[in-house]
Amino acid sequence: MYVAVKGGEAAIASAHRLLAEARRGDPAVPEIGVDQIAGQLALLVDRVMTEGSLHDRDLAALALKQARGDLIEAVFLVRAYRTTLPRFGASEPLDTGAMRLARRVSATYKDLPGGQVLGPTFDYTHRLIDFALAAEGASEPAAQAEPAPDAARAPRVTDLLGQDGLIEASPPDEGAPVGDLTREPLDFPAERDLRLQALARGDEGFVLALAYSTQRGYGRTHPFVGEIRVGEVEVEFVPEELGFAVPLGRLAVTECQTVNQFHGSAAEAPRFTRGYGLAFGHSERKAMAMALVDRALRADELGEAGGAPAQDQEFVLAHCDALQATGFVEHLKLPHYVDFQAELELVRRMRAEHAEATQEAAE
Amino acid sequence: MTPRVRVPETGYNFAYLDEATKRMIRRALLKAVAIPGYQVPFAAREMPMPYGWGTGGVQVTAAILGRNDVLKVIDQGSDDTTNAVSIRAFFARTAGVAVTTRTRDATVIQTRHRIPEAPLAEGQVLVYQVPIPEPLRFLEPRETETRQLHALAEYGPMHVKLYEDIARHGHIATTYAYPVEVAGRYVMDPSPTPKFDNPKMDDCPALQLFGAGREKRIYAVPPYTRVRSLDFEDHPFRVQHFDRPCALCGAGDVYLDEVLTDDAGGRMFVCSDTDHCEARREAGHRGEGA
Amino acid sequence: MALARGFADPVHDAQGAFRAMLDALARPGLVQALPAALAPPAPLTSELAAIALALADADAPVWLDGPLAEAPEVEEFLRFHTGARLVADPAEAAFALVADPEACPDFSAFAQGSPAYPDRSTTLVLAVRHLAAGEGLAFEGPGIRGRVRLGVAPLPAGFAARWSANHALFPRGIDLLLAAPGRVAGLPRTARLLEA
Numbered sequence: 077m078y079v080a081v082k083g084g085e086a087a088i089a090s091a092h093r094l095l096a097e098a099r100r101g102d103p104a105v106p107e108i109g110v111d112q113i114a115g116q117l118a119l120l121v122d123r124v125m126t127e128g129s130l131h132d133r134d135l136a137a138l139a140l141k142q143a144r145g146d147l148i149e150a151v152f153l154v155r156a157y158r159t160t161l162p163r164f165g166a167s168e169p170l171d172t173g174a175m176r177l178a179r180r181v182s183a184t185y186k187d188l189p190g191g192q193v194l195g196p197t198f199d200y201t202h203r204l205i206d207f208a209l210a211a212e213g214a215s216e217p218a219a220q221a222e223p224a225p226d227a228a229r230a231p232r233v234t235d236l237l238g239q240d241g242l243i244e245a246s247p248p249d250e251g252a253p254v255g256d257l258t259r260e261p262l263d264f265p266a267e268r269d270l271r272l273q274a275l276a277r278g279d280e281g282f283v284l285a286l287a288y289s290t291q292r293g294y295g296r297t298h299p300f301v302g303e304i305r306v307g308e309v310e311v312e313f314v315p316e317e318l319g320f321a322v323p324l325g326r327l328a329v330t331e332c333q334t335v336n337q338f339h340g341s342a343a344e345a346p347r348f349t350r351g352y353g354l355a356f357g358h359s360e361r362k363a364m365a366m367a368l369v370d371r372a373l374r375a376d377e378l379g380e381a382g383g384a385p386a387q388d389q390e391f392v393l394a395h396c397d398a399l400q401a402t403g404f405v406e407h408l409k410l411p412h413y414v415d416f417q418a419e420l421e422l423v424r425r426m427r428a429e430h431a432e433a434t435q436e437a438a439e
Numbered sequence: 440m441t442p443r444v445r446v447p448e449t450g451y452n453f454a455y456l457d458e459a460t461k462r463m464i465r466r467a468l469l470k471a472v473a474i475p476g477y478q479v480p481f482a483a484r485e486m487p488m489p490y491g492w493g494t495g496g497v498q499v500t501a502a503i504l505g506r507n508d509v510l511k512v513i514d515q516g517s518d519d520t521t522n523a524v525s526i527r528a529f530f531a532r533t534a535g536v537a538v539t540t541r542t543r544d545a546t547v548i549q550t551r552h553r554i555p556e557a558p559l560a561e562g563q564v565l566v567y568q569v570p571i572p573e574p575l576r577f578l579e580p581r582e583t584e585t586r587q588l589h590a591l592a593e594y595g596p597m598h599v600k601l602y603e604d605i606a607r608h609g610h611i612a613t614t615y616a617y618p619v620e621v622a623g624r625y626v627m628d629p630s631p632t633p634k635f636d637n638p639k640m641d642d643c644p645a646l647q648l649f650g651a652g653r654e655k656r657i658y659a660v661p662p663y664t665r666v667r668s669l670d671f672e673d674h675p676f677r678v679q680h681f682d683r684p685c686a687l688c689g690a691g692d693v694y695l696d697e698v699l700t701d702d703a704g705g706r707m708f709v710c711s712d713t714d715h716c717e718a719r720r721e722a723g724h725r726g727e728g729a
Numbered sequence: 730m731a732l733a734r735g736f737a738d739p740v741h742d743a744q745g746a747f748r749a750m751l752d753a754l755a756r757p758g759l760v761q762a763l764p765a766a767l768a769p770p771a772p773l774t775s776e777l778a779a780i781a782l783a784l785a786d787a788d789a790p791v792w793l794d795g796p797l798a799e800a801p802e803v804e805e806f807l808r809f810h811t812g813a814r815l816v817a818d819p820a821e822a823a824f825a826l827v828a829d830p831e832a833c834p835d836f837s838a839f840a841q842g843s844p845a846y847p848d849r850s851t852t853l854v855l856a857v858r859h860l861a862a863g864e865g866l867a868f869e870g871p872g873i874r875g876r877v878r879l880g881v882a883p884l885p886a887g888f889a890a891r892w893s894a895n896h897a898l899f900p901r902g903i904d905l906l907l908a909a910p911g912r913v914a915g916l917p918r919t920a921r922l923l924e925a
Contacts, residue, residue, distance in 0.1 A: 084524040155485040160457060259788075261480040261655035264583050390581050400653045403490025404570065410492065410522050413696055414515045414552045414711055418614035418633040420697065421679050426608060453740045462786055465747045466823065469784075470848035472755045473904045473917035475871045479848045503751065505744045590844035622871045622919065624900060644874075646755045661755045661872030661919075 099144050113137035122328075122357025123147065127398060128154030129258070129277050130161075131327055131356050148279075148398045155399060159258075166254060168312040168321050172305065172331045172354075173232050179306040179358075182233050184335055190230020195306060196358075233303040234333045234350060243335060243348040264390055271373050271389060275366045276355060278396030284361060286386040286396075287368035295384030297371045298337040299351060306330045306358050330355050332363035336371050339378060349378060454501040454534040460484055464502035464657070468648065471659035476621030477589070478572050478656040486652065493526055494652030496549050496568035500530065503564060503648070504547060509537045511545035516553035516694065516711035523551070540714050552615075554636040556693050556715040559645035561662065567630040569651040572658065574618040574628040594626050597669065605674050614679070620667045621660055629666075635678045635694045640666040685710045686728030688719035733769050733802075735782055735810040746783035750906060753915030757870060758877030760862045763913040770802035772828040774856045776908035778806070781854075785813035785824055792822035792839075792851070796829050822851050830855040833885040836895050836903050847900040850918075857881050860909035867923040868916070876923065879914055881907055892922050 100107065114121055114137035124136040128151045136154055143149035179195025182188055194200075237243040247268075255270040262270060275283055290297055308328050312321040332353040340346030351371030353363035372386040385391055395401060452458065467481040486494040504510065510530055514523040518540040526549060527538050539545050542557040551568040559565060575585045578596045588594070597618060604612040611617075617634035621627045629637060630649060640647060640660060647660040660666060670676035684691040686707040693715065695708040707728050710716035720729070736742035749763045765779035785791050791813045797803050804815055816822050819839045827833050839851035865880030866889075885891060895902045895918055902918030 084519045084521045085528075088521055088524055088528075152485075152489070156487040159460075159484040159486070160451060160455075162457070257482075258484070259482050261482050263480065264581075390583065394582075399485065400490045403492060403494075404653055405491075406489060407491030407570070410551075411515045411520055412552070412631075414633055414694065415615040415631050417695070417697055417711075418635070418679060421681075422610065422612065422614050426610065429609065458740060458743065459786060459788075461743070461747075462784055463788060465751075466784055466789060467848070468751060469754055469852065469904070470850070472751065472872070473919065474847050474900050475919065477847060477900060480846075503744075503748065505748060506741060586845050646751075659755070663874040664871040 099142070108141060110134060110137045110141055113140050119358060120145075120147065122355070122359050123280060123362070124150045124154060125356040126359050126362060127151045127277055127279065128158065130154050130158040148402050152399055152402075163259075165313065165316075167324065168314065169249060170309045170311065170327070170329070172309055172329070173235065175305055175307040175309050175329075175331075176326070177230060177305055177307040178328075180230060180303065181301075182303045183301040184233060184303075188233065188236065197360075230305075232305075232333065234335070237302070237335065237348065241345070241347060244339075244350060246350070262393060264393075265376070266389060266393060268370070268374070268377075271393060272352065272354075272366070272370060274393045274396055275353075275369055278366075279398035279401065280359075280362045280365070282396050282398070282401075283369055284365040286372070286392060287365035290368055290372045290384070290386045295372045295375065295382075295387040296337075297334075297351065297368065299334040299368055299371065300336070301364065302333045302335040302350075304330065304332045304360055304363065306360065328357050330357065330359045330363045332360070332367045334364075334367045334371060349374070451533055453506075454504050454530065455487075456484065456498065456501045460498075461502045464498055467657045468499070468502065468659065471648070471657050472646070472661050474625075475660055475664055476619075476625030476627040476658060478651075478658045481655055481657050483652045483655040488525070488529070490653035491570060492522060493549070493551060493568040495650030495654075495657070496551070496566050496652075497526060497529070497650075498652060499566050499648050499650035499657060500547060500549050501534075503566075504530065504534055504536060506534070506536060508546045509539050509544055511539050511542065511548045511714075512550075513548065513553060513555070513712075513714075514551040515696070516555070517713040519713065541718070542712075542714055552631050552633075553694070553711060554632055554639045556690075556710070556712040557718070559639075559643055561644045563645040565643075565645050565647045567632075567647065567649045569628065569630045569649045569656070570653075571616075572628055572649065572651040572654050572656040574616075574626050589625060592624065594620075594669075597626060598671075601669060602671065605671070611670075611674065617676075618669050620669060622664050626669070627658060627660075627666075633679065633694060634668065634676075637666070637668045637676070638678065642666075681708060683708055684726055685716060685719075686726045688716045688724045688729070689726040690716070690719055690724070732809055733767070733806055735767070736779075737766065742779070743783040746779045749913050750780065750783070750915065753906060753913045754904060754917050755872050755915075757872050757916055757920040758862065758868050758879040758914060760860055760879075760912050760914045763908065763911060765911070769806050770800060772796045772800060772856075773803045773806065773826070774828070774908065774910070776910065776913060777826050777828070777854055777856050780906060780908060780913075781807055781813070781824065781826060782810050785811040787812045787814070789823035790814040790816045790821055792816050792819045792825040794825070794827045794829055794834075795832065797826055819851065825851050825853045827853060827855045830857060830885050831883045836891055839903050841898060841901045841903065844901065847902070850901065850903055852904045852906060854906045854908060855885075857883060857907050857909050859883075860907055860912050860914055862914075868920040869923060870917075870919040870921045872917070873920070879916075881914070889922060892916070892920075896921055 114133045121133055121136045125131050139150040139153040177193055180193045234243055257270050257273055308326040310326055311324045313324050314321050334351040336349045336351055338346045338348050351367035353366030355362045369386055373389050375382045375387040463482055467479045471479045486497055512523045512527040514520040530536055531538050542555040547564045549566040573585050575588055578600055579585050601611050615633045616628055616631040617637055618626050619629050642663055644662050646662055649658045668676040681695045687709050694711045696711045697706055697708055699706050749761045752761045763776055765775040767775045767778045769778035819825055842850035859882040861880040863878050865878055867876050867878050869876045899918055904918055905916040907914045
């Protein structure tokens with residue numbers, strides 16, 4: 077029995093020791109290094125950073141090691157650490173147009189200024205298990221890098237469309253403070269900044285499934301991938317005492333902009349609309365799914381018929397966070413015997429009354 | 440910037456939370472006591488324990504706790520269930536406060552699912568862990584709607600739901616998390632305590648604070664406040680009654696856990712409140728199974 | 730001139746002040762000890778300063794009444810120790826510090842909260858000279874066992890009518906903290922003033 081009348085303390089201590097042992101695995105096998113995780117399970121680390129809302133590769137790698145590879149547990153560790161960090165302020169908006177590109181593809185134009193750059197992608201691999209990778213020491217020949225495009229000559233596709241007024245303008249930066257759902261409780265209806273933050277932190281699987289549902293008719297948005305770009309951007313910050321922006325360093329991010337279903341009216345010429353996704357590191361699936369759901373959540377704003385799950389912001393935002401979901405689902409394994417006792421007692425009483433009534437009817 | 444007073448063992452601030460977070464929670468708490476039963480939104484932080492395992496209660500406790508407090512933590516009425524042990528250890532470690540299992544010795548009691556059997560006293564604070572703070576949530580899943588219902592004190596649907604139970608089962612089928620009306624205004628979820636405990640909330644000398652971390656709400660019942668369980672003239676509120684006393688201490692007016700003793704239907708009923716049971720046994724009370 | 734010091738022990742002094750305020754608002758009309766060993770610039774009292782330092786910050790704007798707003802050292806002290814925005818419009822304030830209660834603006838000038846969010850209302854902190862339980866105005870309501878009497882001076886002009894109007898707004902309305910040397914009492918909007 078795991079809840080003895082006494083002994084919870086000793087049981088927890090033993091469970092922690094067992095966990096440490098299980099984490100280490102076979103001591104005859106060398107222990108995995110945090111640098112190996114950061115370097116060789118890089119996409120997993122990117123996902124932990126994205127859903128953990130904290131850009132720190134080494135910390136995310138360590139969290140994965142501590143969590144025995146459990147993704148949500150690793151996100152949990154990173155978030156709990158993040159919550160205690162002091163906050164110095166908000167950076168300047170990232171200029172993804174000036175990204176140092178590692179990958180850049182567009183599904184709307186065959187060729188475009190700056191070109192298409194495949195970069196490191198699984199897209200055109202055959203998914204055949206490569207048994208050579210199981211043999212240690214096997215090394216691939218060095219890659220012949222594609223010529224990196226010059227960022228200045230690779231403008232965002234949405235900017236190109238915008239020049240002709242074919243797509244709605246990006247909302248102007250009015251310098252209004254950007255919401256932060258980790259500092260203010262989410263209130264409904266939530267503005268787009270908060271929705272995007274929630275989606276960026278949201279569970280990739282959940283956001284992916286919602287995005288998929290919009291493609292199957294539950295809130296169609298007719299998306300095209302205008303562009304996916306992966307690479308490094310500079311982060312700048314304006315310290316109060318200086319009054320001008322200073323660079324803090326570079327971040328790797330993935331950005332996806334979709335070009336969606338057009339809108340127009342008698343008063344307004346038709347034009348395409350946008351969906352937006354952004355994630356840390358190389359997180360293409362997440363960025364795409366996020367852009368589709370972002371667009372679906374704009375149904376109200378754009379006067380579209382609502383009612384699909386992906387268009388329902390209370391449904392999406394209240395359930396997309398993996399930590400909230402896993403915590404509440406898993407809390408069912410905590411003892412509930414007090415409440416169960418209350419139900420037991422009621423069911424017994426009702427059964428007794430039912431038996432009495434049946435007997436009376438029979439007599 | 441406020442310097443951090445580091446508890447040497449952990450490297451974290453006193454009671455884990457940083458001072459800015461504590462201020463935010465404290466401001467919410469002051470409004471919560473000023474508007475009894477109203478759910479104050481607060482920016483709940485991500486805690487080092489999972490959502491649904493007491494993060495709201497932990498944040499409230501961390502925000503009120505001082506170094507002279509004596510903390511008791513219970514889950515299902517017991518001080519020794521795993522989650523109670525874990526939360527008590529968390530505060531012993533991060534705040535270095537004294538801990539106790541004795542209800543009367545505690546200044547702050549954090550609880551999940553029970554109110555202690557021993558009457559609470561003035562000066563004590565009872566902190567409830569709350570999973571779903573919105574009593575209307577299962578009638579209306581949308582926050583925008585439920586907020587309006589509270590604003591208009593439109594509690595008809597809740598009464599209808601309870602009455603439907605009576606029509607269907609002959610009883611109100613809600614046995615825990617039984618809704619209450621606080622100070623004649625707000626309908627409030629008492630957290631999933633069995634309704635057996637509802638009468639203890641009424642006119643209670645202790646301050647009752649409620650924290651829901653995942654749902655980001657704080658609410659409160661000040662001491663000596665009217666807390667009425669919703670009911671009907673023809674179906675007045677009634678608590679469960681056990682037709683036998685505790686097998687260990689013989690107490691007859693307490694909430695009991697049913698413990699299965701074998702696989703042949705053998706069972707015994709013992710106090711859910713372990714401290715209450717122990718105190719009675721120390722005082723010489725014996726039940727039939729002792 | 731050197732800036733007056735803040736809390737000697739920021740963590741525990743803030744906690745102590747907060748618990749006094751929590752007890753004050755949870756038990757309306759009872760007087761709680763508020764140890765405040767600050768020496769803020771006049772006319773800010775040690776107790777007003779302790780309450781501000783315990784609760785105000787960048788997320789909780791503060792409004793100052795005439796005598797406080799006219800003292801630049803007070804502004805400087807509060808800005809430095811709390812980082813709070815000092816607002817000119819009382820309706821924007823989370824906390825209002827009032828050194829001269831008799832001249833306190835009408836309660837309706839402060840944030841009252843809305844029916845959906847009654848918590849978004851100002852807490853007024855009045856510096857009073859006299860604060861004693863068991864005498865003076867009689868109140869009933871949540872947190873009060875039976876009824877309670879509280880003697881306060883000075884109070885805003887026409888207090889009885891103004892307080893009853895505030896109470897009638899429930900669940901909207903402002904809340905009061907009354908701070909005398911070393912002591913604090915609270916009157917949340919739920920406290921019903923009984924006829925004299």
